[in-house]
Amino acid sequence: MSSSRAVARQERPTPRLPVDVRATANLVAVLAKYLGVAALFPAVVALWYSEPVWPFLATGAITCGAGLAIERLTAEDVRRVGMREGFLVVSVTLLMTAAFASLPFLFVGGDQLGHPIDAYFEGMAGTTTTGASLVTDFDELTKSLSMWRQFTQWLGGMGIIILAVAVLPRLRVGGRQLMESELPGPEVAQLPERIRQTARLLWILYVGLTVVLTVALASLGWLGIDDRMTEFEALAHAFSTVSTGGFSTQANSIQPFSPAAQWIIALFMLVGGMNFVLLYRGTVSRRPSVFARDEEFRLYMALVFAASIALTIQIWGYDIVRSEEAVRAGVFQAVSVTTTTGFATEDFALWPVLSLMTIFALMFVGGSAGSTTGSIKVVRHLLVGRVLRRELAHTVSPEVVMPVRLNGAPVDERTLRAIAAFILLYIGFWVGGTAIIAIDSAIGNVPLGALDTLALSANALGNGGPGFGITGPFASFAPLGDVSKVTMILLMWLGRLEIIPVVVLLTRHYWRL
Amino acid sequence: MRIFLIGAGQVGFAVVEALHHDHEITVLDTEPLRLAALSERYDVVTVEGDGTSRRVLAAAGVKNADLVIACTSRDEVNLVAGMFARREARGATTVIRTSNVEYVELWRVGQLDVDFVVCSELETAHAISRIIGVPAARQTDIFAEGQVQIVEFDVEEGASQDVLGAPLRDARIPRDSKVAAVIRGEEMLLPGGDEVIRAGDRIVVIGSVEAAQAWSALLAPEGAAVRDVVIYGAGRVGSAIARVLIDQGIRVRLIEASREKAGEVAEALPQARVYNATGVDPDFLERERIGHANAAIFAMRDDAKNLYAASLAKVHGVKFTIGIAHEEVSVEAFEHAGIDVSVNPRAVTAEEIIRFAHDPRTKQVALLEGNRYEVIDVTLRDTSEYIGKAFKEMPVRGALIGAVVRNGTAIFPHGDDVLQQGDRVIVFTEAADAPRVVSAL
Numbered sequence: 001m002s003s004s005r006a007v008a009r010q011e012r013p014t015p016r017l018p019v020d021v022r023a024t025a026n027l028v029a030v031l032a033k034y035l036g037v038a039a040l041f042p043a044v045v046a047l048w049y050s051e052p053v054w055p056f057l058a059t060g061a062i063t064c065g066a067g068l069a070i071e072r073l074t075a076e077d078v079r080r081v082g083m084r085e086g087f088l089v090v091s092v093t094l095l096m097t098a099a100f101a102s103l104p105f106l107f108v109g110g111d112q113l114g115h116p117i118d119a120y121f122e123g124m125a126g127t128t129t130t131g132a133s134l135v136t137d138f139d140e141l142t143k144s145l146s147m148w149r150q151f152t153q154w155l156g157g158m159g160i161i162i163l164a165v166a167v168l169p170r171l172r173v174g175g176r177q178l179m180e181s182e183l184p185g186p187e188v189a190q191l192p193e194r195i196r197q198t199a200r201l202l203w204i205l206y207v208g209l210t211v212v213l214t215v216a217l218a219s220l221g222w223l224g225i226d227d228r229m230t231e232f233e234a235l236a237h238a239f240s241t242v243s244t245g246g247f248s249t250q251a252n253s254i255q256p257f258s259p260a261a262q263w264i265i266a267l268f269m270l271v272g273g274m275n276f277v278l279l280y281r282g283t284v285s286r287r288p289s290v291f292a293r294d295e296e297f298r299l300y301m302a303l304v305f306a307a308s309i310a311l312t313i314q315i316w317g318y319d320i321v322r323s324e325e326a327v328r329a330g331v332f333q334a335v336s337v338t339t340t341t342g343f344a345t346e347d348f349a350l351w352p353v354l355s356l357m358t359i360f361a362l363m364f365v366g367g368s369a370g371s372t373t374g375s376i377k378v379v380r381h382l383l384v385g386r387v388l389r390r391e392l393a394h395t396v397s398p399e400v401v402m403p404v405r406l407n408g409a410p411v412d413e414r415t416l417r418a419i420a421a422f423i424l425l426y427i428g429f430w431v432g433g434t435a436i437i438a439i440d441s442a443i444g445n446v447p448l449g450a451l452d453t454l455a456l457s458a459n460a461l462g463n464g465g466p467g468f469g470i471t472g473p474f475a476s477f478a479p480l481g482d483v484s485k486v487t488m489i490l491l492m493w494l495g496r497l498e499i500i501p502v503v504v505l506l507t508r509h510y511w512r513l
Numbered sequence: 514m515r516i517f518l519i520g521a522g523q524v525g526f527a528v529v530e531a532l533h534h535d536h537e538i539t540v541l542d543t544e545p546l547r548l549a550a551l552s553e554r555y556d557v558v559t560v561e562g563d564g565t566s567r568r569v570l571a572a573a574g575v576k577n578a579d580l581v582i583a584c585t586s587r588d589e590v591n592l593v594a595g596m597f598a599r600r601e602a603r604g605a606t607t608v609i610r611t612s613n614v615e616y617v618e619l620w621r622v623g624q625l626d627v628d629f630v631v632c633s634e635l636e637t638a639h640a641i642s643r644i645i646g647v648p649a650a651r652q653t654d655i656f657a658e659g660q661v662q663i664v665e666f667d668v669e670e671g672a673s674q675d676v677l678g679a680p681l682r683d684a685r686i687p688r689d690s691k692v693a694a695v696i697r698g699e700e701m702l703l704p705g706g707d708e709v710i711r712a713g714d715r716i717v718v719i720g721s722v723e724a725a726q727a728w729s730a731l732l733a734p735e736g737a738a739v740r741d742v743v744i745y746g747a748g749r750v751g752s753a754i755a756r757v758l759i760d761q762g763i764r765v766r767l768i769e770a771s772r773e774k775a776g777e778v779a780e781a782l783p784q785a786r787v788y789n790a791t792g793v794d795p796d797f798l799e800r801e802r803i804g805h806a807n808a809a810i811f812a813m814r815d816d817a818k819n820l821y822a823a824s825l826a827k828v829h830g831v832k833f834t835i836g837i838a839h840e841e842v843s844v845e846a847f848e849h850a851g852i853d854v855s856v857n858p859r860a861v862t863a864e865e866i867i868r869f870a871h872d873p874r875t876k877q878v879a880l881l882e883g884n885r886y887e888v889i890d891v892t893l894r895d896t897s898e899y900i901g902k903a904f905k906e907m908p909v910r911g912a913l914i915g916a917v918v919r920n921g922t923a924i925f926p927h928g929d930d931v932l933q934q935g936d937r938v939i940v941f942t943e944a945a946d947a948p949r950v951v952s953a954l
Contacts, residue, residue: 397788397800397801399788399789399790399797399801400786400787400788400789401769401772401775401776401779401787401788401789402779402787403776403779403780405783408783410780
């Protein structure tokens with residue numbers, strides 16, 4: 001047996017590429033094969049509401065079937081996926097997941113989502129938890145399709161690959177690098193547990209938070225506090241909140257719901273922006289002191305607090321709304337934008353310039369590393385600030401040696417360089433995306449303002465969601481041209497994987513020896 | 514006492530020199546030349562062999578020893594030798610030397626199978642921190658759990674008129690202190706009330722910690738408390754000193770020429786400012802205002818570099834310089850060249866080790882002026898003829914009692930005070946007289 005295998009290996013021609021594309025395809029196909037099963041959930045919802053089940057069954061069948069077929073075709077290449085293949089695996093897996101998410105839209109999306117680009121846009125916006133929607137008429141969506149939109153965000157929030165590492169025996173080895181690519185934030189916090197254990201506890205915590213939020217929201221309906229918060233809405237918004245996605249089943253986002261529901265959702269968006277490993281240690285392991293000691297957590301809370309106060313003062317001062325309503329609107333919008341969720345309780349697109357600028361600035365903050373949020377992330381801001389401080393000290397005293405520390409431990413110089421590279425690339429892609437969208441909008445006569453265009457690109461890259469002007473929180477991205485939509489798809493893809501794993505694929509070095 | 518010594522290096526030499534009068538010493542070393550040099554000068558038994566071999570230890574007669582000292586320059590050898598000696602010589606006290614603070618910590622929590630661990634780096638750091646605490650001092654030692662300090666001062670022209678030029682009984686010397694000795698040239702005086710301190714004298718003061726600081730202020734009025742220290746060299750000695758000083762709330766700047774070491778120490782000591790520089794570049798010294806430091810400590814590996822860097826630092830305005838002299842000969846060279854205080858880590862280590870060889874009644878010993886004088890902390894025998902005698906009636910015979918520890922509290926005695934049973938006394942004496950003084954008490 002072993003000798004015949006050795007012979008087979010010898011016979012195979014020497015691969016020309018340093019990247020094992022077939023092994024990558026095999027792994028992604030295996031992931032697709034299992035992912036297809038997730039389509040059963042909306043199928044059950046469709047059955048419950050007596051809606052057509054076939055779009056979801058077809059979606060599942062196509063994904064599983066394609067996965068199985070490609071797995072068979074590449075079966076002789078079942079080998080461990082190395083570090084080099086890792087970048088390709090995570091990049092392609094996200095494209096594959098978005099395609100899977102977009103199939104039901106393609107089948108029954110109608111005029112709103114039926115076009116392939118539109119369907120893929122909606123699928124990508126869901127799986128990357130961006131929450132930028134092309135839907136204009138929410139009444140036309142079936143219950144099951146609406147739930148599917150919410151569910152795609154939940155699948156993408158904690159990440160398919162992290163789920164795979166948690167459950168697939170095949171990823172027991174080599175899973176760490178894959179997981180670190182998908183888990184947001186720089187690799188500063190070495191996870192002490194075994195990688196599989198970590199992946200499991202992340203998902204368990206994620207599911208647990210979703211259940212708690214669903215029950216909390218649904219009980220508002222049961223208690224008669226919020227008549228609109230049915231079990232369906234509770235689950236739909238729990239999916240979207242814990243994953244900091246931002247899709248809603250409602251045209252006016254969270255506005256139709258009661259103040260109590262808005263406060264609860266704001267709290268869980270805030271939790272979704274925390275580092276899940278820290279959250280696990282602080283709550284499940286009952287060591288609340290870890291929160292006070294974590295520098296990123298402290299800065300994250302401080303930033304959210306400061307942003308909430310700033311927005312509250314503005315809203316109250318401009319007399320948009322007053323008293324509790326102003327505080328609620330201020331806190332909700334601050335949390336929503338900082339955690340890149342994209343929910344809204346007020347149409348902030350109509351606010352004065354100062355408030356728009358405040359929200360625009362918050363789009364670049366993001367939540368903590370190891371959370372479900374997008375954008376730059378608090379820990380990177382923190383470390384870049386410290387690197388800058390060191391650079392200034394070096395300008396005065398070139399000889400001084402100052403390790404940059406996080407939570408008391410020195411941070412590797414390589415990590416610091418990677419953070420600087422990330423931020424430069426982030427700005428580069430943001431500016432590039434802005435330019436393409438601006439040009440496309442000029443050609444297509446799409447009425448986008450300067451800040452609107454800047455925010456659009458920033459929001460796609462940061463996986464935030466709604467922006468200003470015609471793409472405001474209660475509006476839709478439908479008026480954009482196809483080029484802008486494709487650009488946004490690419491930006492969302494880049495942003496969810498934190499740019500570097502994707503950009504690596506564009507280098508000569510990656511494909512050549 | 515029968516002492517078995519493993520390692521005839523500088524520490525071993527210093528230990529033998531201090532102990533060979535009163536004890537039977539056997540020295541084990543792998544290097545015959547060193548053993549020959551040792552036996553030429555002192556009456557000791559020498560055995561050539563490897564201290565990490567249990568067979569060699571047994572053959573050399575370690576089991577008859579009362580005290581086993583492993584003081585080679587290698588931690589691993591000392592650890593293994595100490596462990597074997599502990600098995601071979603059941604009743605003996607084992608003392609090992611180490612240069613790793615981690616072993617000291619392990620020993621403190623009972624994880625090392627030896628009786629005592631002496632760490633050169635840590636002892637050096639403590640010696641330097643004591644000197645820094647009393648800036649005018651040349652050397653200081655702490656006795657009686659920190660209540661009594663022995664300080665050696667150089668009296669210079671600028672000293673306060675409170676102590677200069679008047680007979681001691683009229684001079685306004687700080688409370689709770691006593692001038693134990695005046696060293697004038699080659700001569701040592703145990704001063705009575707008529708003695709006058711002159712500029713150029715070197716004096717030994719025994720007193721409370723506050724009194725030591727008051728003396729420092731009298732003798733060097735311009736020397737303020739040390740708040741900012743520059744340490745050259747971030748090796749094991751330098752970083753141990755930095756750690757001890759930082760713990761005392763002193764601002765520490767470290768200068769280290771090796772990039773790698775500078776990085777390590779910067780990671781280990783966040784409170785210190787670390788420079789990756791040679792420390793002899795005049796631009797650097799000027800730009801970083803090294804001259805503004807209250808004190809500079811030179812703890813690089815090379816004595817010559819320490820000497821040069823110290824001279825340069827003096828030129829740039831550092832008032833108080835402390836040099837680490839790795840070679841014994843460097844101590845004099847440093848002092849001759851104007852370095853204010855020099856510390857030889859091996860001598861400091863030897864001093865710590867020697868304490869274990871004393872009479873069970875003696876708690877602690879400090880050596881001054883090389884090994885010429887000793888300060889001993891000794892408990893009175895119950896049959897001592899001095900019990901019940903007032904201090905003013907006591908004869909002065911080559912020794913002076915600077916302080917009395919009664920029920921754990923230090924007392925600085927006056928003429929009418931009387932010694933009681935169970936008292937511990939802190940005595941200054943010439944080293945050669947020490948055994949006689951101890952037996953007389």
